[in-house]
Amino acid sequence: MNRLGHQAAAQATWLGYCTFDRFYDNGETLMMSWQHVLAGAIVASSMCADDWSPDADQGGVMAKIIPGGHRGPTHMPELVAGVLFLLTMVAGDDLDWFVLAAAAAWGSHLFVDFFWGGIPFALATLAGNRKRIGFKLDTGGPTEEMVTWGLTMAAFPLAYLALGGPVPVSLSFSYA
Numbered sequence: 001m002n003r004l005g006h007q008a009a010a011q012a013t014w015l016g017y018c019t020f021d022r023f024y025d026n027g028e029t030l031m032m033s034w035q036h037v038l039a040g041a042i043v044a045s046s047m048c049a050d051d052w053s054p055d056a057d058q059g060g061v062m063a064k065i066i067p068g069g070h071r072g073p074t075h076m077p078e079l080v081a082g083v084l085f086l087l088t089m090v091a092g093d094d095l096d097w098f099v100l101a102a103a104a105a106w107g108s109h110l111f112v113d114f115f116w117g118g119i120p121f122a123l124a125t126l127a128g129n130r131k132r133i134g135f136k137l138d139t140g141g142p143t144e145e146m147v148t149w150g151l152t153m154a155a156f157p158l159a160y161l162a163l164g165g166p167v168p169v170s171l172s173f174s175y176a
């Protein structure tokens with residue numbers, strides 16, 4: 001998928017999460033502020049494609065360092081989850097939003113790549129197994145265009161809700 005598609009996916013994922021956060025009552029008084037929503041959107045957008053995303057293996061300095069070529073280790077869900085976990089360890093509570101935004105960017109990147117070409121699961125990749133799991137939709141094809149359009153459209157109402165826009169009914173919920 002092209003950058004625009006990854007961007008639309010990351011944006012919808014992040015704003016979807018923030019909307020969930022707004023209406024899900026987990027008993028905490030502190031919810032994500034609009035500043036967090038906004039800053040997270042910028043982080044998710046910056047980290048969804050190119051050098052700060054799993055596609056760092058595609059060009060530039062990082063591509064020379066990372067073994068296995070494009071869609072190698074940086075596209076393994078296990079490793080990406082591991083890196084995110086390490087980020088939560090070093091980031092501290094004040095930066096939860098940053099780690100969540102990074103998770104939205106990288107998670108949605110792998111999810112989309114799963115459909116547009118497949119991703120390598122399991123550590124076997126490091127041992128040279130180049131098998132990928134997923135589907136082979138056309139990059140730049142009509143499905144990509146449709147999905148990108150749909151996700152971009154979804155981002156508008158999600159942004160409204162995530163930023164605290166008034167709603168006619170009470171939507172607050174919790175899993176008690």
Ligand SMILES: [Zn+2]
Nearest residue numbers: 054055109113
């Ligand atoms: Zn990728």
